[in-house]
Amino acid sequence: MSLIELEDVPGIGPASAERLREAGYCTVESIATATTADLAEAAELGEATAKKIIKGAREIADIGGFKTGTDVLIKRQDVRKLRSFVPEFDELLGGGIETQAITELYGEFGSGKSQIVHQMAVNCQLPEECGGLAGSCLYIDTENTFRPERITQMVEGLLVDCEVGTPAEFLENIHIARAHTSDHQMLLIDSARDLANEKRDTDKPIRLIIVDSLTSHFRAEYAGRGTLAPRQQKLNRHMHELFKLVDEHNAVALVTNQVMSNPGVFFGDPTKPIGGNIVGHSATFRLYLRKSKAGKRIARLVDSPNLPEGEATFMVEKAGIKPC
Incomplete structure (x- = not known):
């Protein structure tokens, strides 16, 4: 996921991406797991826009939905x-x-x-x-x-x-x-x-x-x-x-x-x-x-x-x- 740029997320332009990076949101995962209020404040956006960005980031990062136990087991293989x-x-x-x-x-x-x-x-x-x-x-x-x-x-x-x-x-x-x-x-x-x-x-x-x-x-x-x-x-x-x-x-x-x-x-x-x-x-x-x-x-x-x-x-x- 680190290869995906913030600008690839729907609703994030160059200026918003820069503000998000300055606020510590440097990856798609960090945006996908953020709250609407925190993201709106960090990027100086409206709550509706922040919700849209978070939804788009979750779709790209493939988080937020249900997974099977097998999927979780495969992810657990990354644990060291x-x-x-x-x-x-x-x-x-x-x-x-x-x-x-x-x-x-x-x-x-x-x-x-x-x-x-x-x-x-x-x-x-x-x-x-x-x-x-x-x-x-x-x-x-x-x-x-x-x-x-x-x-x-x-x-x-x-x-x-x-x-x-x-x-x-x-x-x-x-x-x-x-x-x-x-x-x-x-x-x-x-x-x-x-x-x-x-x-x-x-x-x-x-x-x-x-x-x-x-x-x-x-x-x-x-x-x-x-x-x-x-x-x-x-x-x-x-x-x-x-x-x-x-x-x-x-x-x-x-x-x-x-x-x-x-x-x-x-x-x-x-x-x-x-x-x-x-x-x-x-x-x-x-x-x-x-x-x-x-x-x-x-x-x-x-x-x-x-x-x-x-x-x-x-x-x-x-x-x-x-x-x-």
């Missing part, structure tokens, strides 16, 4: 798996972290969330035959957790049967943006879309988008029950835009989430993730990370559309995420 090189962890996720999906990691501080996303920022650059995705990474940092020194240690600690570049080459393919507010964080998804479109046809297309952490700014800026509804609406829109982006570019979305302790729980684990049902429903896979004895970490698959619940253990070492 990003491996962690911890066999137990990869097996828990059916062979690795899926593209075209949002995988959420939640847990207390020190449970290994940022360590895993650093490791995946390295692994995604490896060739597909070595368990990577042969692409580059976008890293939206909300808590100042990204450390280039950690990337260097993990590159030097890679144990794979393929040629590995230098740490400097790996760092060159990780694009970091620091989000200062929740609104800024949401705007960075638009910037991520522009960069992903730029790199689509290069030898290192965007294959991994990290948000570390997803809820930090929302939690700080929307305090109290009175702000719960607008916070959840913004979070829902944020995750919806993130999913559209990774679905369009066949990339992995990996988000970390903070937790809170439920004081009403007297038996069992009182830890629960921030964001409530909005985040729970938007994330395709949910992993709960917790610390264990002797430096071990335990990853528990809490929710998945096709995989059973289970647990896997791993170690966080200087060389990266390793088996126990």
